[in-house]
Amino acid sequence: MTIIITAFERSPDGGKGLARDTRVRWALEEVGQPYEVRLVSFHAMKEPAHLGLHPFGQIPTYEDGDLVLFETGAIVLHLAERHAGLLPDDTNARARAITWMFAALNTVEPPILELVTVKFLEGDKPWSTERLPLVRDRIRHRLDQLSARLGEADWLDGAFSAGDLMMVSVLLRLRLSGILDEFPNLAAYVARGEARPAYRRAFAAQWAINAKPPAG
Amino acid sequence: MTIIITAFERSPDGGKGLARDTRVRWALEEVGQPYEVRLVSFHAMKEPAHLGLHPFGQIPTYEDGDLVLFETGAIVLHLAERHAGLLPDDTNARARAITWMFAALNTVEPPILELVTVKFLEGDKPWSTERLPLVRDRIRHRLDQLSARLGEADWLDGAFSAGDLMMVSVLLRLRLSGILDEFPNLAAYVARGEARPAYRRAFAAQWAINAKPPAG
Numbered sequence: 001m002t003i004i005i006t007a008f009e010r011s012p013d014g015g016k017g018l019a020r021d022t023r024v025r026w027a028l029e030e031v032g033q034p035y036e037v038r039l040v041s042f043h044a045m046k047e048p049a050h051l052g053l054h055p056f057g058q059i060p061t062y063e064d065g066d067l068v069l070f071e072t073g074a075i076v077l078h079l080a081e082r083h084a085g086l087l088p089d090d091t092n093a094r095a096r097a098i099t100w101m102f103a104a105l106n107t108v109e110p111p112i113l114e115l116v117t118v119k120f121l122e123g124d125k126p127w128s129t130e131r132l133p134l135v136r137d138r139i140r141h142r143l144d145q146l147s148a149r150l151g152e153a154d155w156l157d158g159a160f161s162a163g164d165l166m167m168v169s170v171l172l173r174l175r176l177s178g179i180l181d182e183f184p185n186l187a188a189y190v191a192r193g194e195a196r197p198a199y200r201r202a203f204a205a206q207w208a209i210n211a212k213p214p215a216g
Numbered sequence: 217m218t219i220i221i222t223a224f225e226r227s228p229d230g231g232k233g234l235a236r237d238t239r240v241r242w243a244l245e246e247v248g249q250p251y252e253v254r255l256v257s258f259h260a261m262k263e264p265a266h267l268g269l270h271p272f273g274q275i276p277t278y279e280d281g282d283l284v285l286f287e288t289g290a291i292v293l294h295l296a297e298r299h300a301g302l303l304p305d306d307t308n309a310r311a312r313a314i315t316w317m318f319a320a321l322n323t324v325e326p327p328i329l330e331l332v333t334v335k336f337l338e339g340d341k342p343w344s345t346e347r348l349p350l351v352r353d354r355i356r357h358r359l360d361q362l363s364a365r366l367g368e369a370d371w372l373d374g375a376f377s378a379g380d381l382m383m384v385s386v387l388l389r390l391r392l393s394g395i396l397d398e399f400p401n402l403a404a405y406v407a408r409g410e411a412r413p414a415y416r417r418a419f420a421a422q423w424a425i426n427a428k429p430p431a432g
Contacts, residue, residue, distance in 0.1 A: 055365035056323050056358065067308045073322060074315035092283045099290035105318065106289060107272050110326045117330075122350065127343030134338065142272065149271035 003028065003035040004063040005075075006053070007206065009042075015211030017203045020072045021060040023169045025205055027076040027162065029198035031083035039209065073105050076162050086162040093158060100156045100163025108146060109170045111138045115177060139179055147183045154192060168193030217281040219244065219251040221291075222266070223422065224275055225258075231427030233419045236288045237276040239385045241421055243292040243378065245414035247299035255425065289321050292378050302378040309374060316372050316379025324362060325386045327354045331393060355395055363399045370408060384409030 005028075007021035021037070028035050044050055045057045053061040054070040062069040062078070069075050077098065080086035087094050114135045122128050146167075150156060155164045171190050174180040180187050193199055221244075223237035237253070244251050260266055262273045269277040270286040278285040278294070285291050293314065296302035303310045330351045338344050362383075366372060371380045387406050390396040396403050409415055 051361075051364075056319070056361050058323075067311060069311055069315050071315045071318035071322060073318035074311065077314065077318075078311050095283060095285055095290065095294050098293065099285050099287050102287035102289035102293075102321065103272070105322045106287060106325070107274075109322070110329065113326065114333075121354075122347075125343070125347075127341070127347065131338075131341075131343065138337075145267075145272050148267075 001065040003033060004038055005035055006038050006040050006050070006059045006061045007209065008059055009039040009044075011206065011210040013210070015207045015209075017206055018173055019059065019206065019210075022202055022206050023072045023166065024060045024062065024075050024079075025202035026165055026169070026199050027079045027086060029201045030165065030196075031079050031085045033079065033083060037205075037209075073101055073166065076166060077101060080162040086165065088159060088161065096157050097161035097163040100161070101166045104163065104166035104170045108142050108167065109173075111135070111142055112170060112173050114138070115173075136177070136179060139174070139177075140182070143179065143183050143186060147186050150185055150189060152185065154189075160196070164189075164193060168199075219249060220254055220279040221251055222254050222256050222269070222275045222277045223425065225255040225260075227422065227426040229426070231423045231425075233422055234389055235275065235422065235426075238418055238422050239288045239382065240276045240278065240291050240295075241418035242381055242385070242415050243295045243302060245417045246381065246412075247295050247301045249295065249299060253421075253425075289317055289382065292382065293317060296378040302381065304375060304377065312373050313377035313379040316377070317382045320379065320382035320386045324358050324383065325389075327351070327358055328386060328389050330354070331389075352393070352395060355390070355393075356398070359395065359399050359402060363402050366401055366405060368401065370405075376412070380405075380409060384415075 005021060005024050008019050011019040013019060025035075040050055040059060045054075045059065050061075051057055053063070053068050056070070058070070060070075060072065060075065062075040069078060076086070087097050118128055118132050118135050122131075155161065156167060157163065168190050171180060171186060172194075175190075180190060194203075221237060221240050224235050227235040229235060241251075256266055256275060261270075261275065266277075267273055269279070269284050272286070274286070276286075276288065276291065278291040285294060292302070303313050334344055334348050334351050338347075371377065372383060373379065384406050387396060387402060388410075391406075396406060410419075
């Protein structure tokens with residue numbers, strides 16, 4: 001059975017690897033599963049065919065025979081549970097790795113996504129400039145706590161896991177903001193993630209689609 | 217082995233059941249596992265002992281012998297995987313139920329939590345009044361999509377699952393805003409969740425702690 005994921009026909013980030021398909025590509029590369037990609041336009045994402053796969057009209061989706069999944073966290077967890085490479089064998093360590101997946105998505109990413117709100121969704125509002133430092137400070141607060149927990153370790157809990165894959169992916173969104181560099185151990189942690197061969201293959205695959213010049 | 221969770225010594229919501237320990241209590245009640253509660257003050261949540269359990273200084277945490285977990289999603293999933301009652305037996309249906317857990321926490325809850333930002337964290341800012349309708353519209357956009365997917369079904373994907381437990385818990389945060397009532401099928405869905413005996417036991421347990429008058 002061929003695994004099929006969806007991705008932006010053209011990512012808004014121009015190939016920086018921040019669209020969520022990169023997270024799924026990375027997981028697929030870590031567990032050594034081949035996959036195909038179906039590209040979706042912004043228009044098609046809001047059409048019934050795609051909404052049947054993803055009720056919130058986003059990418060990526062995951063199809064494997066009869067199984068259709070959405071939500072990056074669920075797709076990565078599904079792959080991690082079925083294939084070796086992203087979760088430890090020990091039951092307790094496994095539950096802790098999954099905890100870091102949820103922490104990345106539910107505790108660390110939401111304040112980071114507020115940067116998108118303040119800059120893009122509300123970039124034309126009169127409060128935008130004054131609000132930005134508040135949003136940045138809320139991100140710093142979370143990163144302070146994460147940095148304290150990581151300390152000098154390579155990964156969040158023992159060996160590299162799906163929890164690290166997700167946390168590195170979330171932190172990568174901060175690179176352009178300059179905030180990540182305020183936390184040297186977190187910047188080094190992200191760099192370790194990016195240096196993994198599986199990440200590099202995933203990044204290259206999305207780059208090949210998103211960084212090419214427009215056709216015609 | 218006794219399961220121990222942490223909860224607010226006194227919840228900021230005064231017993232409305234919106235603190236995240238209610239989600240874990242509900243899951244424990246659904247799977248029929250007894251548990252004990254250790255109450256934590258706002259001060260103690262930021263102290264090293266609690267930060268050792270929860271790096272972001274929040275509640276709930278979960279302790280079961282040597283295993284320590286944080287993140288409500290991870291705790292509920294851990295319980296759902298180990299005990300019957302919160303995940304279907306069929307492998308694909310199980311993956312889809314877990315998808316709804318992530319959708320609740322990562323796609324539906326973040327715009328809802330912005331209500332807290334606009335009303336409390338930024339309630340004294342000059343833009344607060346003008347920004348509120350934007351935040352409310354972003355919530356409505358998600359709820360439109362969720363409402364379309366749920367349709368006339370009782371639960372999101374077949375029988376009640378951990379995905380519904382999490383989605384109902386997230387939507388409950390909207391009750392006071394009036395937005396939930398704009399979507400009758402979602403309001404009925406939440407009411408079905410609240411009517412479950414396990415939810416009622418969980419609610420009553422947190423109410424007993426949070427709704428009593430201050431001592432002295």
